[in-house]
Amino acid sequence: MDIYLLEAVINGLLLGGVLALLALGLNLIFGVIDVVWIAYADLVMCGMYAVYWLHVAGWPLWAASLAAIAGVAVLGVLVHVLIIAPVLRAPPINQLLATGGLLFFLQSFTTLLFGTDFRNIGVRLPIIEMGDIFISFARLLAFGFALVGAVALYVFLKRTYLGVAIRAISQDREIMGLMGVDQRRIYLVTSLIGGALAGLGGCLLVLQYDVHPFLGNTFGPLIFMICVLGGLGNMIGGFVASFIISQIISIGGYYYSTEWAYVLAFTLFIVLMFIRPRGILAR
Amino acid sequence: MNPPRAINPLHVAGIAALACLIALPFVTPAYFLHIVIQILLWGFIYTAWSIMGRFGFVSLGHGAFMGVGAYVPALLWNYEGVTPWLGIPAGVALSVLLAVVIGYPCFRFRVIGHYFALVTLALSEVVLRTITAARDITGGSLGMTQKLAGHSWYALQFPDKRYFYGIALVVWLGGLLVWRWVDRGIEREALEAISEDEEAAASLGIDVMREKLRVTVVSAALTSVGGSLFGQYLAYLNPETVSGIAVSLQIVFAAIAGGMYALLGPTVGAFLTIALNEGLRVWFGTNFIGAANTIYGILLILFIIFMPRGIMGVIENLRMPRRAPAPAPAE
Numbered sequence: 001m002d003i004y005l006l007e008a009v010i011n012g013l014l015l016g017g018v019l020a021l022l023a024l025g026l027n028l029i030f031g032v033i034d035v036v037w038i039a040y041a042d043l044v045m046c047g048m049y050a051v052y053w054l055h056v057a058g059w060p061l062w063a064a065s066l067a068a069i070a071g072v073a074v075l076g077v078l079v080h081v082l083i084i085a086p087v088l089r090a091p092p093i094n095q096l097l098a099t100g101g102l103l104f105f106l107q108s109f110t111t112l113l114f115g116t117d118f119r120n121i122g123v124r125l126p127i128i129e130m131g132d133i134f135i136s137f138a139r140l141l142a143f144g145f146a147l148v149g150a151v152a153l154y155v156f157l158k159r160t161y162l163g164v165a166i167r168a169i170s171q172d173r174e175i176m177g178l179m180g181v182d183q184r185r186i187y188l189v190t191s192l193i194g195g196a197l198a199g200l201g202g203c204l205l206v207l208q209y210d211v212h213p214f215l216g217n218t219f220g221p222l223i224f225m226i227c228v229l230g231g232l233g234n235m236i237g238g239f240v241a242s243f244i245i246s247q248i249i250s251i252g253g254y255y256y257s258t259e260w261a262y263v264l265a266f267t268l269f270i271v272l273m274f275i276r277p278r279g280i281l282a283r
Numbered sequence: 284m285n286p287p288r289a290i291n292p293l294h295v296a297g298i299a300a301l302a303c304l305i306a307l308p309f310v311t312p313a314y315f316l317h318i319v320i321q322i323l324l325w326g327f328i329y330t331a332w333s334i335m336g337r338f339g340f341v342s343l344g345h346g347a348f349m350g351v352g353a354y355v356p357a358l359l360w361n362y363e364g365v366t367p368w369l370g371i372p373a374g375v376a377l378s379v380l381l382a383v384v385i386g387y388p389c390f391r392f393r394v395i396g397h398y399f400a401l402v403t404l405a406l407s408e409v410v411l412r413t414i415t416a417a418r419d420i421t422g423g424s425l426g427m428t429q430k431l432a433g434h435s436w437y438a439l440q441f442p443d444k445r446y447f448y449g450i451a452l453v454v455w456l457g458g459l460l461v462w463r464w465v466d467r468g469i470e471r472e473a474l475e476a477i478s479e480d481e482e483a484a485a486s487l488g489i490d491v492m493r494e495k496l497r498v499t500v501v502s503a504a505l506t507s508v509g510g511s512l513f514g515q516y517l518a519y520l521n522p523e524t525v526s527g528i529a530v531s532l533q534i535v536f537a538a539i540a541g542g543m544y545a546l547l548g549p550t551v552g553a554f555l556t557i558a559l560n561e562g563l564r565v566w567f568g569t570n571f572i573g574a575a576n577t578i579y580g581i582l583l584i585l586f587i588i589f590m591p592r593g594i595m596g597v598i599e600n601l602r603m604p605r606r607a608p609a610p611a612p613a614e
Contacts (some may be wrong), residue, residue: 086588093341096589105580111573222407259416266405274388
């Protein structure tokens, strides 16, 4: 097997981990609150800027990362309270558009604060050499943390009272109120977790990519596509879909160019939407 | 649905406004004219979007039609020397093809609401990425410029802005006519029935597929023309400014902010967004490039929350308080 192809496959796998984490966060919000946060990738971008800014200001990386995760988690709650809660009873498309307004706001507000320059955090992590294959440690680290985050979420949803309540409400919104579950509180917790996952994603991505205000335009459509492919609200489906998409982009990028790989991925998405509208794992 | 006709003061006002618009290029400086041209062209594109958007088909894919409309004539002109008079129809044809290729399966498989928005968003990403990827001929993300031909009807290039003003005015009026034609036609009733309940509409004998495809095609074709004229006017194309998620969202927002259920709503949206942008740019200077869009973003959120029918919707409600407000963009 071609050594560079193998490298592309491995890089695709590593990228897939981070995409899976983000898809998980978006999926959680969709499954529980039934709202598409179209600005989700822009929350990730905010997390990246937070890490960048704190690190440049002299904080150690771990502290900056923790602060960024907490900050974006709070941002997630604010998004719910200020933007989603007032339109919760409106048609679903209005909710999507309200978070679209947030997208404009976050992109231009970060432009105002940081300008449009590409910023690099300047942390140089080693490159691991395995035989003839070079793997970036930053990507490996990101993959590891993404998996840890995904597993932690899984355990939380399965093993804790709150987690069970969250899963229950995503199955039947109406009945849970009668069962004594406080819907409002569940929504707030879900938004908090969704925000924290976006923050974690930001911490992992800032090690690999330069950050700029319009980064969300690149990542955002990709994450929605993954969620929809997996079936909105279906977390395992989203997990599988993120690895399919990341492989298409990585291998396609190896054979042609990344841009053509994106064209392929989005076209495949459109086609799959018609063949399997409820997601690739739908029965 | 036609109201009884007498001498309608609105018509008098309309004719007076039109006279002012025709006189405008002879009395205003070039900068002001540039802004009015932008308002007219964007107003035209927003009107085109609202032709389908008002029936609940919220497309985030209109950036695709705009991108195709802008790039096809420019590429044909630069590489083959084909006049935009043929290039623009070619762009329209390709846009209509795309609209049918995406629209037909969407309507066939009942892809609606969120899903329709996301599928069309993917379409606009496909067009954006294709333009960027084909950088050998399109210049990729660096953009491209048309070969200049000076003042030429054949090349549809005019250094004098007044010519483009005339073209933009005519096209914009054409867009309004099409909007009105859809609004007055029997199709409107059918489409409203469809947007409320597809199954019920179908059981009444409405050909759901045909009606949906028809507005989609009209909307895509007009948007494509708008994209072409924009490209011709600016004489510079960049994939990010004519396609992709940002442009698609911008189209949706301006149409909603202005009010997509009223004839002049999308144009009001164009006026508002461009005036705001220019005003803030002048006010803040270029040091605060993000300021205009920051305020814009906040306003959009407020619009969606507090007045989903837009400015014209509110004005209409004030004028006709008895008419019950229909729910804004239904699924």
